């Protein structure tokens with residue numbers, strides 16, 4: 543049995559602190575074979591950098607997915623995708639002019655895990671210079687190009703807003719991959735289950751980030767944007783004393799590559 547630990551969107555410094563604080567205990571109590579994390583908002587709420595990524599690599603995270611903000615730090619983000627291409631996956635349905643890999647093949651004690659990542663199209667603000675193509679069309683080709691018989695599990699992070707699109711994508715991949723995990727909304731959902739053909743599914747894993755916040759950003763700024771209707775940039779409350787910590791644990795039978803258990807977790811921890 544292959545045990546996978548996946549953290550929801552790690553948001554800014556409070557999120558990184560939460561993962562670094564919780565991971566040693568989780569490694570001891572859960573003994574996962576592989577640790578994965580979504581890092582769309584890793585560096586001060588938008589995108590990744592080498593420095594922030596390497597903080598989590600040192601903490602024990604073995605594979606990363608990004609999202610609509612993955613390249614928000616421009617050259618700094620591109621540098622991180624280029625420096626760790628074997629660990630960090632960018633969405634497969636954005637233009638191929640972006641650097642980085644669309645699949646990671648992660649070695650575990652039980653065999654190789656394939657990690658993939660797609661963006662939804664519904665209600666998603668496009669941060670890229672060309673349209674996001676259909677994830678449904680893209681994933682078929684991606685599976686042909688990347689999935690091989692020797693792999694023990696395939697995990698897909700579907701970074702999307704609309705719950706309907708996420709559920710549909712889960713059913714589309716049921717039986718073809720071991721898990722479809724939703725990210726992006728920062729709010730965990732209570733619908734973890736195994737689909738009929740053996741794919742573990744969760745609409746959204748949630749966020750690792752400041753607890754007293756709106757989706758990880760300063761609540762006062764979010765409120766002002768709603769109340770005034772004016773654009774205002776968001777900051778991460780780096781002085782947060784508590785964090786939401788969300789993660790999912792999936793067990794996969796490495797002979798059938800089907801999931802046998804999924805459990806979603808939500809905790810508030812002190813930083």
Ligand SMILES: [Fe+2]
Pocket residue numbers: 582609610611701726727
């Ligand atoms: Fe996102």
